[in-house]
Amino acid sequence: MALVADQPLTEAGAQAPAALELTVLMPCLNEARTVVACVDAAHRFLRTAGIAGEVLVADNGSSDGSQAAAAAAGARVVQVPRRGYGAALQAGIEAARGRFVIMGDSDASYDFSALRAFVDALRGGADLVMGNRFSGGIAPGAMPALHRYLGNPVLSFVGRLFFRVRIGDFHCGMRGFARDAVRQLGLVSPGMEFASEMVAKAALGGLRIAEVPTTLRPDGRGRPPHLRTWRDGWRHLRFLLLFCPRWLFLYPGLLLAVLGLGGFASEAAGVLHVGIHSLLYMAAGTVLGAQLIALALLTKWVGVLSGVVPQQRWLQRLSPSLKLEHGLLAGLLLAGLGLLGSAWLTWDWGSMGFGALDPTQTMRVAIPAVTLMILGAQVIAGSLFAGAVHFSWVSSGRGPSE
Incomplete structure (x- = not known):
């Protein structure tokens, strides 16, 4: 029978992958303060929308109890020993049981209760659905001015120029995709440049790419983000240049x-x-x-x-x-x-x-x-x-x- 939303999957009673339509995937590294709210929001969306799905947390070695908190909230948790944003997502994609996957950071900056536009685009035939924070709305304090007015616009322009894709927000952390299509891309980047690799390979591989508005809120972690402006910005740009x-x-x-x-x-x-x-x-x-x-x-x-x-x-x-x-x-x-x-x-x-x-x-x-x-x-x-x-x-x- 199909499992809907707020009924967590367990390894003992796991369903076959074909029984699930959607996996909501969250990479996690010391997000104990926010991961529960994200898991609850995702479960709420699945329940309200009547979608057979699961919430999957790919933990990258948290030391603050994020794993236990996520599991107690009803998420399935997979441990990812290899460090890195991309490594966590690669492991999560492999472990996902849904036909579709929607990924987003577990720092409460994205609204997991508002995923309808992503699901509709995926059901409509899109292989990759990018969120656009600039069209959906960026709350005050959610994105540093340097990222909002220089980093993201420049990198998005470079991405559009190099790969001929009409994407306004090349590095949005919330995106959905058909699991099998993305697995065939052979994604390998372990770090933050994984986000660029996914879009670049999807474009070169002829996948159908769509974009929908999404919102961005200030994260609730109460600590500096894992993202390092100049280091990770250069890694993204370096990847785009070497990839093209x-x-x-x-x-x-x-x-x-x-x-x-x-x-x-x-x-x-x-x-x-x-x-x-x-x-x-x-x-x-x-x-x-x-x-x-x-x-x-x-x-x-x-x-x-x-x-x-x-x-x-x-x-x-x-x-x-x-x-x-x-x-x-x-x-x-x-x-x-x-x-x-x-x-x-x-x-x-x-x-x-x-x-x-x-x-x-x-x-x-x-x-x-x-x-x-x-x-x-x-x-x-x-x-x-x-x-x-x-x-x-x-x-x-x-x-x-x-």
Whole structure:
């Protein structure tokens, strides 16, 4: 029979996961002052809405009796030895028995009695439903001004730009999702950046994402929050940049490479006549651009192998061509062209009896030749590094040899 709301599940009489529609999941670390109120509010919602569900507290090593308080209030408690916000939620998601999961902090900052909009969106087919505190209402004192007017808006803008999702509050702690869909994302971050990883992977994985208003109140813990403004803000931004290396490396690299190569091409075609110093800057732009492009590809490759980043279709299509041998051949070709240019300069110098050279004319060939040799060396080094990473991955037993 279905268990509704205020009847707690026990391990002895647990229902099959398919019998429950909703798990209300709360990560917990020393929240004895507030966890009971949160559990009671969640039970009240489930009872009022007539939803078959459970309240699950993923405790991350509390030392203030939070576990006993939550259990006495009717929650099912799972112990999570691995520390971290993300670690607690990962364990909670694995332990959840509901088809849907709605997660929120157990510090009384979110209203667990007002989850109807989340449930309706999930029932309507959304895989991930984000709360939006800015549209739902932020009570005075609930969010520091630095977070409200700088941190969250900036990180949310970066998230929308990088992952093309229309989410106004990228880091809201209250969100709902289809358990099976999120489990397939392979979430791995143990810390606060887990919140960013969930949205980023959901967007890249093509999950249907919705957003509903939610409110934020001052937490009732009576102590400083676990969140550290600058440390955790940087961790979120760092994760977004590394998770989407095209903005950190690829786009700047392409811009520099296009400017540098475009300048060389214009000079060679006689369209643009520049001085030696300009040629040096073109060479620097080309080399640096190529390096950034290589870093973007390597970062994506390492992320895919480690499971942090899902493999995208374009990478799957290119995989058969991305072999170590192909990279080595390309690098040798570029370096060979540079050596040929250098050899021609030497032959031309010899034809003049190895006399005094005109640096203005000589450098117009020498700079492109040296640039090609550097590019070739970069391609070879990058290919060898990618091959070493792939070999380590295969040797660890985590993937096929080809």
